[in-house]
Amino acid sequence: MNVTITPSSVEGTARAPPSKSYTHRAILAAGYADEATVRDALWSADTQATARAVDLFGGDVTRDGNATLEIDGFDGRPDVPADVIDCANSGTTTRLVTAAAALADGTTVLTGDESLRSRPQGPLLEALSALGAEAYSTRGNGLAPLVVTGPLSGGSVSIPGDVSSQYITALLMAGAVTDEGIEIDLETELKSAPYVDITLEVLADFGVDARHTDDGFAVDGGQTYSPAGGEYAVPGDFSSISYPLAAGAIAGDEGDGVRIEGANPSAQGDTAIVEIVERMGADVDWDREEGVIEVSSAPLSGVEVDVEDTPDLLPTIATLGAVADGDTRITNAEHVRYKETDRVSAMAEELGEMGVETTEERDSLTVHGGDSRLEGATVSGRDDHRIIMALALAGLVADGETTVEGADHVDVSFPGFFDVLEGLGVALERDDGQ
Numbered sequence: 001m002n003v004t005i006t007p008s009s010v011e012g013t014a015r016a017p018p019s020k021s022y023t024h025r026a027i028l029a030a031g032y033a034d035e036a037t038v039r040d041a042l043w044s045a046d047t048q049a050t051a052r053a054v055d056l057f058g059g060d061v062t063r064d065g066n067a068t069l070e071i072d073g074f075d076g077r078p079d080v081p082a083d084v085i086d087c088a089n090s091g092t093t094t095r096l097v098t099a100a101a102a103l104a105d106g107t108t109v110l111t112g113d114e115s116l117r118s119r120p121q122g123p124l125l126e127a128l129s130a131l132g133a134e135a136y137s138t139r140g141n142g143l144a145p146l147v148v149t150g151p152l153s154g155g156s157v158s159i160p161g162d163v164s165s166q167y168i169t170a171l172l173m174a175g176a177v178t179d180e181g182i183e184i185d186l187e188t189e190l191k192s193a194p195y196v197d198i199t200l201e202v203l204a205d206f207g208v209d210a211r212h213t214d215d216g217f218a219v220d221g222g223q224t225y226s227p228a229g230g231e232y233a234v235p236g237d238f239s240s241i242s243y244p245l246a247a248g249a250i251a252g253d254e255g256d257g258v259r260i261e262g263a264n265p266s267a268q269g270d271t272a273i274v275e276i277v278e279r280m281g282a283d284v285d286w287d288r289e290e291g292v293i294e295v296s297s298a299p300l301s302g303v304e305v306d307v308e309d310t311p312d313l314l315p316t317i318a319t320l321g322a323v324a325d326g327d328t329r330i331t332n333a334e335h336v337r338y339k340e341t342d343r344v345s346a347m348a349e350e351l352g353e354m355g356v357e358t359t360e361e362r363d364s365l366t367v368h369g370g371d372s373r374l375e376g377a378t379v380s381g382r383d384d385h386r387i388i389m390a391l392a393l394a395g396l397v398a399d400g401e402t403t404v405e406g407a408d409h410v411d412v413s414f415p416g417f418f419d420v421l422e423g424l425g426v427a428l429e430r431d432d433g434q
């Protein structure tokens with residue numbers, strides 16, 4: 001599907017979709033449990049991949065209504081799957097499920113789409129091998145397809161922290177049900193650190209104790225996953241909130257602007273988007289108790305933003321930078337190149353198609369806003385949900401129409417994204433190419 005956006009101002013109320021990160025963890029944690037109900041869950045392409053894995057490990061994930069998942073777990077030890085696990089486009093599923101597979105008494109094969117099969121898995125495979133499992137890439141290049149044979153019993157392992165925090169999450173979640181537990185020493189500084197805090201929070205809510213250590217993290221073995229009252233509720237997603245928030249900041253009606261509901265505080269590093277948009281000059285008010293953000297537009301100025309902890313915000317910040325006056329410098333961004341696409345290059349090149357000048361370095365992106373006025377263009381969404389959503393935002397304030405190709409991939413994290421934009425008054429057309 002291609003989506004064509006006519007420049008529009010936005011106003012009204014949008015509801016944050018549930019957090020993808022929390023939902024993945026809650027589905028897998030419920031899988032490790034005997035049973036659990038997950039409320040307010042995100043049912044997107046990525047979280048469905050994790051649910052499929054829990055089913056293949058011998059659990060059962062049943063959707064009850066829109067956002068409630070009734071999950072029968074595999075109770076600590078996964079069965080050997082009867083089929084290959086298709087992780088589709090989801091890095092989180094791949095990492096978390098690879099470590100779970102190392103607990104099974106037999107062999108699991110994992111694969112995914114072309115993007116997924118280009119993302120680094122080597123450090124996790126090496127860690128699982130060091131812990132006693134057999135884990136390798138079929139092509140011997142650290143990329144999926146992956147083959148994992150367990151079971152492992154736990155122990156100590158070291159791993160780099162600057163490729164993906166999902167390796168740490170994966171080892172902590174699996175480590176809790178090993179015999180010996182897992183102690184993780186970080187070889188390099190941890191990037192995307194708040195995602196491990198999310199993991200520690202979800203584990204605690206499922207009654208599992210894991211902790212920071214001087215050199216990394218540790219989890220004791222022999223623990224049981226069980227949420228209080230048998231239920232777990234997922235908070236709203238701040239990476240997803242960044243899009244209606246940025247829409248309000250660049251195209252908000254000066255009177256009423258955009259109101260975003262479901263924005264309750266949690267461990268998500270991406271809550272930083274509220275402060276970033278405010279720092280750029282937008283008029284923002286966040287009522288944390290109510291979980292409501294109100295934003296209206298004002299002239300924006302370029303800022304410097306370090307995305308070490310918040311890689312998923314880069315596309316949104318790049319678009320904000322294209323609209324702002326002056327330079328927006330996004331630093332500490334090398335790990336943003338290991339996502340569904342190399343998002344540093346993708347944003348530089350696609351904003352370039354819209355007439356925006358950028359300067360790209362290995363670990364930074366500077367967007368030269370102001371003078372280079374955004375021009376409507378046909379741009380590629382790169383089959384990457386966050387690139388699609390960020391380019392759609394640019395279309396709100398470009399001169400002329402903007403067509404984003406391959407826009408259906410928003411279903412990875414924010415299935416109703418274009419409905420939300422329409423609800424805020426955006427004029428857009430969907431063309432499914434038939």
Ligand SMILES: O=C(O)C1=C[C@@H](OP(=O)(O)O)[C@@H](O)[C@H](O)C1
Pocket residue numbers: 020021022092163164165166169191192195311312335
């Ligand atoms: O654990 C998670 O839920 C995630 C961790 C981050 O990845 P990295 O740790 O690979 O940077 C983030 O980019 C991804 O969207 C979700």
Ligand SMILES: C=C(OP(=O)(O)O)C(=O)O
Pocket residue numbers: 020046089090091092093312339340386413
């Ligand atoms: C990188 C992302 O997710 P994952 O790593 O799970 O594919 C994302 O949602 O931006």
